[in-house]
Every structure is written in C-alpha cells, then in structure tokens.
Amino acid sequence: MDESHRIRPARADDMDRLGEIEVAAGVGFRDLDMAAIADDDPPTAEVLAGYIGDGRAWVVTDETDRPVGYLIADRVDAAGHVEQVSVDPSHARLGLGAALIGAAESWARHQGFTTLTLTTFAEVPWNAPYYQRLGFRVVPAAELGDGLRRVREHEAELGLDRWPRVAMSRPVAAPAD
Template identity: 35%
Template sequence: MPHPYAIRLARRSELRTVQQIENMADLVFRRVAMPWVLAMQPAPLPVLQEAYRRGWLWVAVDGINRPLGFALLTTVDGEAYLHQLSVLPRTAGRGIGSALIENACDAARAADHRTLLLSTYDGVPWNAPFYARRGFGIVPPGAYTRALRGLRQEEIRLGHPAWRRVLMRRAV
C-alpha cells in the first residue's frame, strides 16, 4: 500500500529536524563500510537558514505533517546546486527522494537556472546510480570550473574521500 506524502516549504521551526533527518539518513552508510559519513556534521544552520529565507528548503511530510525527508538547494558559481537530499531510512523506496529532486529541478528552472548540480558518492546504490536513473550525468574532472574544484576541496576538508566522490549535473 502506498504511503502518502506531500512536499512543502520547510518551516523555520523545522531546521533542527532537517539536521536530524540528515543524521538519521546517514546511518545507511554503515551498510557499505563508510563509517566516516556518520561522524560528519549535518548541513550547518546558517546554510539552512539562508535556504529557508530564499525558499529553497523543502520537506516531504506524511499525512500528519511530520517531515520524512528534505531537499536543500543552494548555488555554486551561479549554478543551482542540490546541497543535500536526505530521506529517513524507514521511508526509503517510496518515491520521496525522486519527488524532492523533481521539486528542486522545478525551483531551479523557475529561478532561471538551466542545470542542477550535485556531489555524491560513486558506487553507492542510493547515491550516484540513484541520480543517474533520474537523468544526472557525471561531470568529468577536466570540466570542473575553479568553483567546482573549490567545492571538491571543501568536501575533502570535511572528510569525504575525493576518490569516492563525483559531481553530477542534469538539465532542468
């Protein structure tokens, strides 16, 4: 039986809940021997606050309005960037992540962006392959702009192994 959900703009009072959802979603990385992900901090409150102010933070909610997942959009070098997409593990496989991606694509298009960029883990089923099935393609390192190289360096500083990460882009 399908589980109903809706997508709406996040409320200011839900910013900490969004961080909790990200932390809970990261628990699935235990399955693929990537424990360093569990030690990483969720999206910083200032980033969430800015996305909230811009109307670029959405939550998927259940029938009684409890958040089940979220999408956080920012920009990198003037390009729409899916900074974070997280869904509670207990709700995986219900189309929530896909719906949040489509919502982010719609918002990027409405803001006159032609593409949506993201960074994710390669070879992890719910990361790069998931996005590839939704129309994202890997950006070859030779096509990285200065800003994208900076994004990659920031990820390394935060503890992401560079060899496991890929940048992906989709037309919106």
C-alpha cells in the same frame, strides 16, 4: 510518491526534525565501512535557517505534515545545485528523493538555470547510481566550472575523498504545458 506525502517549503520549526532525518539517513553508511560519514554532524540551525530564509529548502512530509525528507539547494556556476538531500530510511523507496529533486529542478527553472548539479559518492548505491537513474551524468573533472571545482576541493579538504566522489549534472526540464 503517494498521496500521503507532499512537498512544501521548509520552515524554521522543521529544523530539529531535519537534523534527525540527516542522522537517520547517515546510518546506512556504517554498513559500507563509512562510519565517518554516518557520524558527520547534520547542518547547523544557522546553516538551515539561511537556506530556509532564502527559499532554498524543501521538505517532503507524511500525512501529519511531519518532515520525512529534505533538500537544500545552492547556486553554483549559474546552475541549481543540490547541496544535500536526505530521506528518513523508514520512508525510503517511495520516490521521495526523486520528488525532492523535482522540487529543486522547479526552483532552478524558476531561477533561469538550465542545469541542476550535485556532488556525491560514486560507489554508494543510493548516491551516484541512484542519481544516474534520475538522469544525472558524471561531469568529468576537466569540465567542472570554477564553482563546482571549489565545491569538490572543499569536500576533499573535509576528507570526503577517502571514498570516490563525483560531480553530476542534468539538464533542467522545460516546464510542462
């Protein structure tokens, strides 16, 4: 991430922009014959307001403080859980997604969690393969906690399992001295 970008907590006045980011980030799924994912609605203002109000939403901004990416996090199985991370494609490949994951990891550490989890598409290049490069590993189905299992079951109910999906985790790094 270069110095023209910074991470800050998301604010209520960011919500419209977060929806725009989500729509823009979804477009790439069309090229993979995943139009249903590309057409999925972004989180509602009510949902985003809950994350923002609870301090579980971050944005990465450009030099004008305009969000170009965001991340929302949950608590699942005594772990920090990345519920959604999206970066506007016009700002892709700048390390912004990794920086947002770093913000979630910092939050998780502050919450006393030792693990950060997420669920994602196994074969989408900017999903599981990307997260593996960031130190996440696939969690075998037999090792899923009750909460993460419920997340996966809900995703299946939504039809997301039309494409291979996995749960992933990585340890939360100790704070730097």
